[in-house]
Structures are given as C-alpha cells and as structure tokens.
Amino acid sequence: MTELTLVEAVTRALAWEMNADPAVIVLGEDVGLNGGVFRATAGLQERFGTQRVIDTPLAETLIAGMSVGMAAEHLKPVAEIQFMGFIYPTIDHILSHAGRLRTRTRGRLTCPMVLRAAFGGGIHAPEHHSESTEALFAHIPGIRVVIPSSPARAYGLLLAAIRDPDPVVFLEPKRLYRMLKQPVADDGEALPLDVCFVLREGTDLTLVSWGAMIVETLAAADRLAAEGISAEVIDVATIAPLDIDSILESVARTGRCVIVHEAARNNGVGAEIAAELADKGLLSLLAPVARVTGYDTIMPLYQLENDYLPDTARIVAAARQTLEVT
Amino acid sequence: MRRDSDLGGLADPGRFSEPLEIAGNDAGTLLEYLRSMQLIRCAEELIGEMVTEGVAKTPCHLGIGQEAVAVGVASGLNATDRVFGNHRSHSQFLALGGDVYSLIAEVLGKADGASNGMGGSMHLYGASVGFQGSVPLVGATIPIAVGAALAAKMGGGQEVAVAFFGDGACEEGVFHESLNLASVYELPILFVVENNLFSSHLDIQLRQPSDSVARFAEAHRIQSRIVDGNDVVRVSAAAGELISRARAGGGPGFLEAVTYRLRGHVGPNEDIDVGVHRKMQDVNAWKQRCPIKRLHAAMAGAGLITPDEFDEQSRGVMSEVRSAVDRARAAPYPDKSTLLDLVYSTRARA
Ligand SMILES: Cc1ncc(C[n+]2csc(CCOP(=O)(O)OP(=O)(O)O)c2C)c(N)n1
Ligand SMILES: [Mg+2]
Numbered sequence: 248m249t250e251l252t253l254v255e256a257v258t259r260a261l262a263w264e265m266n267a268d269p270a271v272i273v274l275g276e277d278v279g280l281n282g283g284v285f286r287a288t289a290g291l292q293e294r295f296g297t298q299r300v301i302d303t304p305l306a307e308t309l310i311a312g313m314s315v316g317m318a319a320e321h322l323k324p325v326a327e328i329q330f331m332g333f334i335y336p337t338i339d340h341i342l343s344h345a346g347r348l349r350t351r352t353r354g355r356l357t358c359p360m361v362l363r364a365a366f367g368g369g370i371h372a373p374e375h376h377s378e379s380t381e382a383l384f385a386h387i388p389g390i391r392v393v394i395p396s397s398p399a400r401a402y403g404l405l406l407a408a409i410r411d412p413d414p415v416v417f418l419e420p421k422r423l424y425r426m427l428k429q430p431v432a433d434d435g436e437a438l439p440l441d442v443c444f445v446l447r448e449g450t451d452l453t454l455v456s457w458g459a460m461i462v463e464t465l466a467a468a469d470r471l472a473a474e475g476i477s478a479e480v481i482d483v484a485t486i487a488p489l490d491i492d493s494i495l496e497s498v499a500r501t502g503r504c505v506i507v508h509e510a511a512r513n514n515g516v517g518a519e520i521a522a523e524l525a526d527k528g529l530l531s532l533l534a535p536v537a538r539v540t541g542y543d544t545i546m547p548l549y550q551l552e553n554d555y556l557p558d559t560a561r562i563v564a565a566a567r568q569t570l571e572v573t
Numbered sequence: 574m575r576r577d578s579d580l581g582g583l584a585d586p587g588r589f590s591e592p593l594e595i596a597g598n599d600a601g602t603l604l605e606y607l608r609s610m611q612l613i614r615c616a617e618e619l620i621g622e623m624v625t626e627g628v629a630k631t632p633c634h635l636g637i638g639q640e641a642v643a644v645g646v647a648s649g650l651n652a653t654d655r656v657f658g659n660h661r662s663h664s665q666f667l668a669l670g671g672d673v674y675s676l677i678a679e680v681l682g683k684a685d686g687a688s689n690g691m692g693g694s695m696h697l698y699g700a701s702v703g704f705q706g707s708v709p710l711v712g713a714t715i716p717i718a719v720g721a722a723l724a725a726k727m728g729g730g731q732e733v734a735v736a737f738f739g740d741g742a743c744e745e746g747v748f749h750e751s752l753n754l755a756s757v758y759e760l761p762i763l764f765v766v767e768n769n770l771f772s773s774h775l776d777i778q779l780r781q782p783s784d785s786v787a788r789f790a791e792a793h794r795i796q797s798r799i800v801d802g803n804d805v806v807r808v809s810a811a812a813g814e815l816i817s818r819a820r821a822g823g824g825p826g827f828l829e830a831v832t833y834r835l836r837g838h839v840g841p842n843e844d845i846d847v848g849v850h851r852k853m854q855d856v857n858a859w860k861q862r863c864p865i866k867r868l869h870a871a872m873a874g875a876g877l878i879t880p881d882e883f884d885e886q887s888r889g890v891m892s893e894v895r896s897a898v899d900r901a902r903a904a905p906y907p908d909k910s911t912l913l914d915l916v917y918s919t920r921a922r923a
Contacts, residue, residue: 276772276773276775277773277774277775280774280775280779280849280850281773281774281775281849284773302775302779302780304741304744304772304780304781305711305712305741305742305744305745305772305780306744306745306746307745308745308746309746332710333710333711336745336746370632371630371631371632372631372632372693372695373631373691373692373693373695373696374692374696375709375710376632376695376709542912542913543913543916544912544913544916547691547907547912548631548682548690548691548692548693548907549630549631549682549693550682550690550906550907551691551906551907551909551911551912554909554912555912
C-alpha cells in the first residue's frame with residue numbers, strides 16, 4: 248500500500264479506471280497538458296493520450312452538456328470543474344438533462360457521467376472559490392452527490408462513481424487535498440455508494456458530517472472523549488440519495504444527534520437529515536437535533552472565513568448543549 | 574497543432590520591442606500614461622511580494638505586462654461610465670483612478686478595502702471612479718455590462734459601459750449572447766479583450782481555431798479594432814474612437830488588445846506555466862515588449878522626460894505604493910459582527 252494524499256488518490260482512481268475501461272474519458276479546463284489546477288489529472292494525458300484526456304475550451308455549460316451527450320452514447324465522461332463556484336453553468340444540463348435522461352426516455356438512454364469539482368473552504372478566497380453548495384445538487388432527482396473525506400474513500404468512491412450507471416456529482420474537499428496521507432491499496436476496489444460510513448462508534452450522541460468537516464468532527468469526538476463522552480461519528484459520503492437508515496439506527500442507540508456541515512444552514516443537507524430524523528426517528532430522540540453549519544451568507548474572505556467555518560469548538564459546544572437536555 | 578497565427582506580428586514575441594510612436598501626442602498625456610502604468614506595475618509587484626511573504630493570502634492574478642490596456646482604455650472614460658472587470662482587474666481599478674490604498678487593503682482583506690475586506694483581489698469595487706466591479710467568474714460580467722449599457726441608453730445620457738475580459742472568456746456561451754444583443758440594440762458598450770494568448774495554462778491555439786478573437790465581433794456586425802495591447806498610445810486611440818462612436822449612439826465597439834502576462838496565471842512566479850506551453854524564451858522576449866519600457870524609451874528619445882525626472886517619478890510612485898502597503902498591513906480586518914450584514918436589505922438571521 249502506498250501513502251497517498253486525497254488528490255493523489257483521485258488521480259490513481261482515474262488512472263485505474265481509464266486503464267480498465269476504454270470508455271472512460273477525462274475532460275475539462277487545464278486537465279490535460281497542465282494536469283489540472285489542483286493536479287488531480289497529472290500525468291493522465293501523457294499516459295492515455297489527447298483523445299482520452301481532453302483539454303476543453305473555457306466553457307462549463309459545454310463541458311456538462313457534451314458529457315451528457317457522450318454518456319448517452321455509452322462513453323463514461325469524467326468532467327472536471329476547477330472550483331465549485333464555476334459549476335453553476337453546468338446546472339443547466341445536470342438538472343435539465345443528466346438527472347432526467349433515464350426517467351424521461353423510460354430507461355432507453357442513461358447518463359453514466361461524473362462531474363468532479365473541488366469544493367469548500369481552504370484556499371482563503373471568498374465566494375466562488377470556497378463555497379459548498381452541495382444542497383443545490385442534492386435537490387435534483389436522478390443525481391447522486393458523493394463527497395469523500397479521506398484519501399481511501401476518495402479512491403474507492405470515485406471508482407464507484409465512474410462505474411455507476413447514473414450521473415454523479417463528485418465533490419472533493421480541497422482543504423483535504425494535501426492535508427494528510429493515508430495508505431491506499433490502489434487495487435481497483437470500489438467502495439459502496441449510497442451508504443454512510445461509521446468512522447467511530449459511540450454511545451452518547453451521534454455526530455453526522457461529510458467532506459472537510461469530518462476532520463473537525465473527529466477532533467471534536469476526541470475532545471468529547473477526553474471529557475468521558477462517547478460520540479459516534481458518521482460520514483454521510485453519499486449526500487443524495489441519503490442513507491437515512493444508518494443515521495436512524497445510530498440515533499436509535501444514542502438518542503442525540505449533531506449535524507455538521509460547512510455549507511449555509513438554510514435548506515442545507517442538514518435540514519433534510521433533521522427532517523428525516525423528525526419523521527422516522529422522533530421517538531428515539533432525547534434532545535432536539537442540532538446543526539453546526541456555515542452562515543446564510545456568501546463565504547467571506549479569509550479572516551472572517553475562520554468565523555464562518557464550523558470548527559471543533561463549535562461542534563463540541565453543540566454536543567454539550569445537546570447532552571444537557573434531559 | 575500550431576496553426577498559422579491570424580494575429581501575425583502582434584502575437585510574435587520577437588516583434589514590437591522598439592520605442593512607441595508618440596509623435597502628435599501631448600506630453601502631459603503621455604506622462605500621465607507613464608505614471609499610471611508605473612503605479613499599476615509597482616502596486617502589483619508589491620502585491621506579488623506580499624503573496625510570496627504569505628501576507629496576501631487570497632489568490633492574486635497579476636497583470637504585470639498588460640498595464641497599457643487598462644490605461645489606454647481608461648483614457649477615454651469618465652467616472653459616470655460603467656466599467657466591469659474579471660479576475661485580473663487591479664490594473665483597471667487603478668487606471669480608472671481607484672485609490673491604491675483601498676486596492677491593497679482589499680487584497681489584504683482589510684475593512685478599509687475597496688470591498689470592505691469582503692472580496693479580496695478578485696472582487697473589487699470602485700463606484701466613485703465608475704468601476705462597477707470585478708468578479709472572477711470568467712465571462713460573468715459581460716452580460717452585466719450589457720445590462721448597464723441598456724440602462725445607459727434608456728437613461729438617454731452619454732454614458733458607456735465597458736467590459737474587460739480575456740481571450741478565454743470568449744469561449745463562454747454568454748459572451749456570444751451578449752455581443753448579439755448589444756449589436757441588435759445598438760448599445761453603448763465597449764468590449765475590451767485583453768488577449769494575452771493564454772487561458773490559465775492553455776495556449777489559445779489549442780482552444781480556438783484562430784488566435785484572434787475580433788472575428789466574433791465581425792460575426793455580430795460590431796465595429797472592432799485589433800491593436801498592440803502593449804502600446805498605450807494605440808490602445809488609447811482605438812478605444813477612444815470606439816467609445817466616442819458608442820457615446821454618439823453608433824452602437825457597440827470591440828477592442829482586441831494583444832498582450833502577454835509576464836507572470837504566471839495566478840501569483841507572482843514568472844515561470845509557473847513554463848514547461849506547459851509558455852516558453853521562458855517567449856516570456857523573456859515579451860519583456861522587451863514591456864509597455865512601460867517602450868513608452869519611456871520613446872519619451873526619453875523625444876526629450877519629454879530626463880533621466881532625473883524619470884527617477885523622481887519612479888521614486889514618487891514607489892513611495893506612494895509603499896506607504897499604502899504599510900498602512901494597509903496595519904489596518905484592521907472586518908469585524909466578525911459584519912458577517913451577516915447586507916445579505917438582504919433587512920438583517921439576516923444569525
Ligand atoms: C466560469 C469560470 N470558469 C473557470 C474559471 C477558472 N479560471 C480563472 S481565470 C481562467 C482563465 C481565463 O483566461 P482569460 O479569460 O484569457 O483571462 P486571463 O486569465 O488570461 O487574463 C480560468 C479558466 C473561472 N474563474 N470562472
Ligand atoms: Mg487570457
């Protein structure tokens with residue numbers, strides 16, 4: 248096993264699947280000659296050629312639209328959008344076509360495409376370069392939204408996303424791209440989509456999160472453990488469709504739940520999880536479901552970014568408050 | 574994959590390094606161009622140093638080498654015009670007369686900044702000088718400028734809108750939509766393309782069937798000019814002509830200014846793209862086409878500026894920028910309590 252960063256794990260997964268399946272085509276701005284703004288596609292064009300690693304002009308609507316067309320013709324496009332803030336022109340095609348192709352054509356056409364984008368805070372830029380708007384995509388029927396939170400999960404989930412017969416929006420937490428290394432087998436083994444990962448078992452409360460916030464959440468669980476509180480940590484990983492059963496099962500045992508996400512609070516994915524808990528898990532809840540989130544404004548510049556982003560202290564405080572309810 | 578260049582000599586790094594042709598231009602105006610370009614250059618060099626130092630933390634796209642475009646175009650504009658930029662807009666902000674302290678404070682994310690420290694290098698506002706904003710979503714401000722032009726036309730005044738953008742932006746669909754409508758409605762707008770031959774790391778030859786983007790103007794029946802973007806005199810003349818036409822109700826204009834950035838796509842390193850496609854030898858050749866050097870050489874040759882005067886002007890610019898940097902570094906960040914200000918006209922829920 249090699250120690251890989253998250254971004255290296257992405258590159259390995261792309262290379263593995265391109266090698267295994269000639270239908271896989273990587274496309275996007277600067278992905279070829281340059282190897283991608285974050286180097287996620289480094290070396291792929293050299294290895295697989297310009298026919299399979301396509302440098303597109305600067306045109307996101309086109310990138311998404313042509314991916315739909317390619318996918319319907321049985322290619323497997325894996326398109327890159329450099330930053331999540333540049334993804335909005337693609338919504339036109341993701342919403343209107345990618346997510347609907349199967350339903351609309353009663354299964355005659357399918358759309359096995361992946362749209363990758365770097366997302367979330369971490370490079371100290373405001374707005375488009377740092378935002379997390381996964382909820383926009385999670386609201387679209389027919390679209391899977393997958394977010395890894397470690398190198399190994401990036402590898403396994405990206406393979407699964409490429410192999411999945413439906414369109415997947417794959418959001419890579421840019422703050423984790425190079426934050427840590429982890430042994431990754433690079434053996435072509437995918438991880439399952441549509442299921443949560445329990446990263447840490449616990450009995451007193453359930454912390455639910457995804458993406459870069461997993462790091463803060465695990466750190467919060469450590470701090471709580473030092474106070475004698477046992478927190479279960481769940482990485483949702485597939486934001487849509489949501490594996491609510493795993494969360495319900497955990498909350499049935501702990502009775503308390505804190506949801507942590509970086510995105511704005513209003514209509515965030517946390518709201519959906521909380522609603523599902525109210526719907527299906529109300530009787531096991533011992534305290535109101537808490538959410539620790541970003542604020543309902545644009546991502547600010549770096550000094551205020553620290554205030555915007557949930558951190559360990561905010562998560563621990565929310566957890567304590569939840570535990571105080573008796 | 575390299576095709577013939579439609580820009581010919583204009584895109585040839587080995588050409589146009591001689592002093593500018595300045596005959597017939599007023600000395601005061603030339604001196605102002607020179608000072609303005611020096612100010613932009615100096616500000617961006619110091620910003621670059623602060624990026625290296627880690628003090629400027631937000632991504633900064635420097636236009637070092639491209640100063641003549643903003644300065645030349647700005648020479649035809651008034652504070653009541655409506656100017657829009659992109660990710661590489663320090664030059665436009667300063668050329669229009671934006672305050673160098675508020676630029677640097679913004680780049681450092683300070684409350685005194687042009688956007689009160691909420692935007693950084695890529696989100697500048699300078700309403701008092703007609704700068705209606707830069708936004709780093711490539712192509713995004715082009716239709717917004719069209720809207721401003723429509724409003725100007727409806728208002729019945731003489732204002733024009735200006736959209737500054739790059740060659741890469743011409744690949745976004747909305748660019749074409751914008752030109753089409755501006756032409757049909759004969760809007761008072763100037764589209765200014767800073768064609769630096771690259772979009773991030775990719776040569777225009779690998780992205781478009783021609784290296785000249787003025788062909789899009791022609792397709793939409795918009796008057797266009799292609800100029801050496803490192804020649805402030807020519808940029809000013811061509812922009813001035815198109816702006817006057819637009820002010821007089823003659824419809825939109827399109828200026829393709831061919832230029833080159835001497836630094837990487839983002840940040841201060843000059844060699845960041847080398848090994849991808851930009852060759853160091855091209856970068857070095859383009860340094861000979863430096864817009865400041867060429868204007869200075871012409872002015873010195875014509876006896877319009879002595880070495881002492883030039884040194885004094887350079888020192889003046891440097892000390893102005895240095896004191897702006899010192900002040901900006903010491904200035905406070907926006908207060909946390911402002912985080913939810915101005916999301917709506919009413920205060921947002923905490
Ligand atoms: C919609 C969008 N897509 C991609 C990007 C990333 N990006 C920033 S600048 C840039 C290249 C722009 O090239 P050009 O328009 O020629 O301007 P230049 O950088 O050369 O000044 C790219 C791809 C972006 N900011 N916005
Ligand atoms: Mg360019």
